[in-house]
Amino acid sequence: MDLLLIQSQEHETLPLAELKAVLACEDIDCDVEVIAQGLILLKSLNELDFYKNYKVLVRRLAYTHEIHELILRTDLYNLERDFNSVNWNDYIEKDFVVRIKRFEKVNIDTTAIERKLGHLILSSNNAVYGASEKTDGIDFKVNLNNPESFIRVVATQKEVFIGIEKLKLNKKHFQDLKPHKRPFFYPGSMSPKLARCMVNLSHIKEDQLLLDPFCGTGGILIEGAMIGTKLIGSDINWKMKNGTLINLDYCSNLDYCDICENDFEAHHIDVRELKLYKKVDAVVTDPPYGISTSTGGEKSGKIFHQFLESIDYNMKENAYLCIAHPHYLDIDPFLNELGFKLLERHKIKMHKSLTRIISVIKKTN
């Protein structure tokens, strides 16, 4: 069985890197085919685990907009014929909508095709358009606003993909929990989407232990909470430590977040003195750059070096570290010196004089 993913195109490399990290750490075995930037097929997924894995991807991915079970792969020329060969009773129970998305600037009349395909589904079952009385077939209806079955058609220059969205991603969370909407706010917290992506790049799984030693308002830890990890935060500033606890407590009361108060803790401590009672599975963090957030009077280069020294002690063997740092800070000599291995690096242009670098690093010593 295959899944069709439509990803954000707001960044060139992060959406695919995030997906690959989740597939790897969740042991989801499949072939990844990149059809176009932002359009991915996950092929030959095991049938038995299919919906379990579908659910995991929906729960975790930040830079993926839609995930569909693939029904059909065809081309524009054969679209109607192949669409008609589908037994829509297997996919639709009540009402549905057909929506088209174009990739690679393919030149088609989307409204006309949506209508045509909608009619094909209706006539496949001898059902009625927009009415509710039963005819010979099952009572399918078109519902443009709140359909039970969402049929996604994706057209590229060469091919057309038809899928059905069985599970929806929680996009509302990324809006509702933007930094300024949380109970405790302080400037300098990254977007929830990027924070979630970094958590995913760290290869952490549900119930494993995630540390952010520069936790600030807890933005990264909140995203760990959303995928069910245990959490430790620490910050040199006690107000931030308290703010993190306030924000995590708020999350534990959200109906879509499973963590409880035993799953998280926060400490008021300088990262250079951090010695946790247990080693963590991953570290995800956004240290101060010395521009908009406090570095406690220290130059940021020095802080990064001392941070890496101290964090090494707190990580399990083979644990991942996903860290954001400014382009002008070369952390590679520190990594080499301390036995960390750089796995991948992504650039995010913030403004003219700042590019944020996301480095994914593994402890190897």
Ligand SMILES: C[S@@+](CC[C@H](N)C(=O)[O-])C[C@H]1O[C@@H](n2cnc3c(N)ncnc32)[C@H](O)[C@@H]1O
């Ligand atoms: C960029 S902010 C982190 C933002 C955070 N990700 C959030 O969601 O709010 C960096 C944080 O590092 C803290 N900090 C600075 N120097 C530190 C040190 N030596 N040890 C621990 N925390 C430190 C600051 O107090 C600040 O809260």
